[in-house]
Amino acid sequence: MDRNLKIDNIDLKILSELSKNAKLPYTDVANRVFVSGGTVHVRMQKMEQAGIVKGSTLALDYSALGYDVTAFLGIYLEKSSMYEDVVAELQKIPEILNLHYTTGAYSIFARILCRDTKHLREVLHDKIQSVVGIERTETFISLEERIDRPPLLY
The missing domain is CATH 3.30.70.920 (Lrp/AsnC effector binding domain/regulation of amino acid metabolism (RAM) domain)
Known part of the structure; x- marks a missing residue:
């Protein structure tokens, strides 16, 4: 677990989009953040390994x-x-x-x-x-x- 991962504005934008809708496909996130789908995937993996992202949740009524x-x-x-x-x-x-x-x-x-x-x-x-x-x-x-x-x- 890499706790020293540096978070930049792109990471914050990715997290912001996914915190609004965790089911959003990475390609859609990429389009909104103006990066490639691969970039979103790699950055999410790094943030999961660093313990920043702990999973996704299901919103229930x-x-x-x-x-x-x-x-x-x-x-x-x-x-x-x-x-x-x-x-x-x-x-x-x-x-x-x-x-x-x-x-x-x-x-x-x-x-x-x-x-x-x-x-x-x-x-x-x-x-x-x-x-x-x-x-x-x-x-x-x-x-x-x-x-x-x-x-x-x-």
Whole structure:
């Protein structure tokens, strides 16, 4: 893994195009960036080997699949030294989509996805709040997600 790979404007343009649509053929990316398809292919391989590109994702409408509740969870730890053990347990909970070690009021901030509020209650009570090292939690239910976009790459 080459962590010293130098990224230039062409790489950033390639990443920008593919972050908008990961299924875009390299030839289409090449046309938009004004390079050859081979150039896109080689540069993507190098960025994958360097660990910059970690794969591609499939965007799903979770609501259409019956998952209607997105919640954010502020987690207070009994002691910050318990962080690694708590994360190891939280990683086992499939409803947790993201986990961040944070500054501020919470030790950990998480995003979770559930079918409904009953499912959310079960996840909170039976799974998350039973993890040793978690002192308490605060839950914020998302009413609407208005913006979901990749970051702007310069």
